[in-house]
Amino acid sequence: QVQLQESGPGLVKPSETLSLTCAVSGGSISNFHWSWVRQPPGKGLEWIGYISYSGSTTYNPSLKSRVTISVDTSKNQFSLQLSAVTAADTAVYYCARVPPYYDILTGRYYYAYMDVWGKGTTVTVSS
């Protein structure tokens, strides 16, 4: 059974770079996309971006200028970097797996939902 575990500093200073890693256990990182989602305190979910096992990335346009997601297949993990953080970036950060989904109507594969999630890690931006 695949499990995801986020790790990284729980406190980051304003203007610095937030760095998190998601370790994938119980399965291979291949053939899936891997996503980051965040949730500010008391608010809803915001998708940050995802990466394919081959390293192709797609980011939320609202965060694109500050986000980098990378993958290390040798370590079966992927990472998030968010630069120039402010208090608005304080949130619980989740990593999640995005499986391929075959759409019968179009005959194509899509990466359209997230089926396995990590437990999340709280990151506070404060001096």
Place this chain on the structure above:
Amino acid sequence: EIVLTQSPGTLSLSPGERATLSCRASQSISSSFVAWYQQQPGQAPRLLIYAASSRATGIPDRFSGSGSGTDFTLTISRLEPEDFAVYYCQQYGDSPPFTFGPGTKVDIK
């Protein structure tokens, strides 16, 4: 960008009752690209439904999804105590690929 609206914001029901949650999109989307998640307090979201009506692995059959075009529904046929939670719909599109609705909280009446 497609915007998702969920209603009601809060649904107050008793165990054993039927829950009907609505998700409306600002423009038509393929039913292949609609998912529903459950989030308990302090926990990560859990996938319930994908492709609008397919139950994820291990999800009880009291959860069902339906809809097309701009209107999608999550139904819980008989509420169990563990079903009181927040529910989010999510759509997959072009830019950004994933957007979530604001959520519906199902609480105990």
